[in-house]
Amino acid sequence: xxxIDQPTExxxxxxxxxxxxxxxxxSGFNGLFWYQQHAGEAPTFLSYNVLDGLEEKGRFSSFLSRxxxxxYLLLKELQMKDSASYLCAVxxxxxxxxxxxxxxxxxxIA
Amino acid sequence: xxxVTQSSRYLVKxxxxxxxxxxxxxxxxxxxxxxxxxxGLGLRLIYFSYDVKMKEKGDIPEGYSVSREKxxxxxxxxxxxxxxxxxxxxxxxxxxxxxxxxxPGTRLTVL
Numbered sequence: 001x002x003x004i005d006q007p008t009e010x011x012x013x014x015x016x017x018x019x020x021x022x023x024x025x026x027s028g029f030n031g032l033f034w035y036q037q038h039a040g041e042a043p044t045f046l047s048y049n050v051l052d053g054l055e056e057k058g059r060f061s062s063f064l065s066r067x068x069x070x071x072y073l074l075l076k077e078l079q080m081k082d083s084a085s086y087l088c089a090v091x092x093x094x095x096x097x098x099x100x101x102x103x104x105x106x107x108x109i110a
Numbered sequence: 111x112x113x114v115t116q117s118s119r120y121l122v123k124x125x126x127x128x129x130x131x132x133x134x135x136x137x138x139x140x141x142x143x144x145x146x147x148x149x150g151l152g153l154r155l156i157y158f159s160y161d162v163k164m165k166e167k168g169d170i171p172e173g174y175s176v177s178r179e180k181x182x183x184x185x186x187x188x189x190x191x192x193x194x195x196x197x198x199x200x201x202x203x204x205x206x207x208x209x210x211x212x213x214p215g216t217r218l219t220v221l
Contacts (some may be wrong), residue, residue: 045210
């Protein structure tokens with residue numbers, strides 16, 4: 001079976017750094033994706049990891065360890081607009097559909 | 111600019127009605143997907159398609175069917191709507207190995 005786990009909710013302070021973890025157990029692995037979803041809107045793509053290590057894109061970074069089945073999304077210099085749900089998704093092989101975790105709802109407070 | 115559009119943002123239907131949700135993408139993507147999203151359950155895959163006239167069942171296909179007569183259009187059909195199909199429906203498309211792009215979603219209420 002396939003299983004993707006991430007915390008349900010997190011709260012962090014404006015200007016701080018937050019790390020959202022994701023663990024996965026899938027039959028294969030062909031890439032891990034992070035999406036951001038604001039309330040009432042569609043998910044938008046943030047990052048993609050297929051090799052171990054850190055991918056940095058502005059204030060957002062994503063890390064992958066394939067041997068541990070583990071990824072995290074790091075958000076720096078948090079802003080109020082970063083309040084959203086963050087979805088971790090895995091493609092287990094080839095061209096198969098993404099499998100999504102249930103998402104982590106992040107609240108940024110002043 | 112990448113674009114996935116859905117026919118309605120909000121829809122209200124009655125139990126037993128046949129409901130059509132349309133999705134169109136302008137990126138010439140082969141792959142298209144229909145998900146529903148419910149609080150606490152996340153995104154669940156209903157059906158997907160790798161090409162015209164092809165369809166594959168996802169994790170929760172019961173009560174739904176799909177149609178893909180043209181590459182750019184993927185329709186989700188609720189044959190006889192029920193209250194437990196009240197949900198947010200999201201369409202997505204992608205080329206083979208890249209990220210998925212989502213449409214704005216249709217919030218369907220079945221009374």
